[in-house]
Amino acid sequence: MKKEFTWRKLFNDIHLWLGLASGLVLFLVCLTGTIFTFHTEVEEMLEPGKYKVEVPANAVALSPDELISKLQQAEKGKVTALQIPQDPAKPYRFTLKKEEGGKSGKQEGEKAKQGDAPQAMVAGPAAGKGKEGKKGGPGGGRGKTYLVNQYTGEIKGTTEGPAHGFFEAVEGLHRTLLVKAEPGELNPGKIIVGGSTIIFVFIIITGLVIWFPKKIKNWKQGLKVKTSGNWKRINHDLHNSLGFYSSFLLLIIALTGLCWSFDWYREGASAVIGDQIFKQRSEKPLTSDLAGMALQKPTIVSYINTTDAVLPYKGNYRISLPADSSGAVVLSKSQSGFFTLQAADKVQLDQYTGKPLKVEKFADKKFNEKIAASVKGLHVGEIFGTFSKIIYFICCLIATSLPVTGTLIWWNKLKKKSAKQTAPTRKVASRV
Known part of the structure; x- marks a missing residue:
């Protein structure tokens, strides 16, 4: 029997198939973003001989x-x-x-x-x-x-060194999937990352729609993880609740990240904000x-x-x-x-x-000028020093887990559906 159309099912399907289509790329982008968050601190920690000096008594x-x-x-x-x-x-x-x-x-x-x-x-x-x-x-x-x-x-x-080289590779994977292109040419890796980021924006929005329960009285269920449940329930709750908690910051990260991927997007965002993004690059x-x-x-x-x-x-x-x-x-x-x-x-x-x-x-x-000047800080988490870096690190870590938990939810539903379809055949066979 054909199921009746509902908007909730449409959003759920969009969320599912966009997630499956871009899951691997988003996993890599989010993972590298997580690793890169504290790259400065890690570099300084691994090579303290270069990044620290002994302060003399007179300190002149x-x-x-x-x-x-x-x-x-x-x-x-x-x-x-x-x-x-x-x-x-x-x-x-x-x-x-x-x-x-x-x-x-x-x-x-x-x-x-x-x-x-x-x-x-x-x-x-x-x-x-x-x-x-x-x-x-x-x-x-x-x-x-x-x-x-x-x-x-x-x-x-x-500043060059083993740690610096590692983080350069991480940044390259994050921005272009390590695909290289000649100056002035389109970079396929950058386009793939940018396209996946646009998809991520729709995934976040549809995910928020799906998160809202059918019955308002059950809204609290989407805010917690039922640790006493089986692993399937825990996995579902982790995807549902952690995705909700991190959605606002992840949306900011995605929307600002697109400024590096596409010139047309950056120019469009600049027009909407009312001030040029990255204008310091061209300022003389x-x-x-x-x-x-x-x-x-x-x-x-x-x-x-x-x-x-x-x-x-x-x-x-x-x-x-x-x-x-x-x-x-x-x-x-x-x-x-x-x-x-x-x-x-x-x-x-x-x-x-x-x-x-x-x-x-x-x-x-002006407020719009502050937003335009803060795009980089809003994307990498440096907007409020170490505090915001910690928050961004946690959100990026959650974002890295979402393609994994989402794929597991889909796989579990697929197996359950397959089991239901084969059950009647087994029942008929047993009666014969």
Whole structure:
């Protein structure tokens, strides 16, 4: 007898078949996302010799300019950016582009002025990699990130290492399933991941519809796991309740993740939000007044002091040095802590006079601008420091389990249905 059509059954079928179609890819994407959540902490834990420095009794650090001079002389290149952490036990980070083909850092800077070289970028967690995850080699990409003891000037190494290489592979699997493509070409792996993420959005929405019980009085059943039941009931409850609890954050992760997969989606989302997502990638520094070229340039400490006068709080600094003689110094500052909003304020300074050209405080931005600027933090879980990372780690772990528990639910129902269909045949045979 044909079953009567119901909207609930339609949503259940959509949820089931979309889940089965994308389950393997979503399992890999969610698993790699879970592993990648604490990649920075794991790297620092596995190689403490590089990522920690001994703080002397007087705790007086060498000037950034002196450290830059030492590093450039030792590595034969040009420092384009640096990071100064709030934690005195962590080393400074310098992004350095090595000379290539006999070109000095100064010559490359002049080339950048003419528009023939990429703009110097602010050093960050992704420093050491170019667009689409390319490593920055000598004279290419964004350069390498060097870890330097700010108290002794000792070069402790680069951010590259076994752990870093492992997490690069994890990130590659997460974004493109490790499928490589030439720059400018469509990456099939990225399309598959993006398509599966779109499917995941529909899976979450249909899952929420299915979660609501037929009878309102039974709504509490969807919030708990009946541990006294058999393994099939426990598996069903884990899928049902954990999926509900994590659905809101998983929807945010999926919707923000699509910004890396498809340009059309990112542009559409930017139009809806009312502000450009990832606009910092295309933003160019303001222009310094060339009339001050004859003056002696301020020190980096002077730039920092000027910024502190505008942003009077302790925090982490990311400083992008001018790529040519006309660019401004771009200094980003953000607070750190277990439960602290990880939003950077930005100040652009004239490289010759140190005068602030533009101040952008996150708190002063409009709500839609804050959302657009926070897309990366909302996707990777860094929006509220370690606290949000823990929450995201748990949600991603749940998301990894959902394709497994969902497939088991389908398999158990399939076996039950098969058993019912064969039962009458056995009964007739026994009577004969």
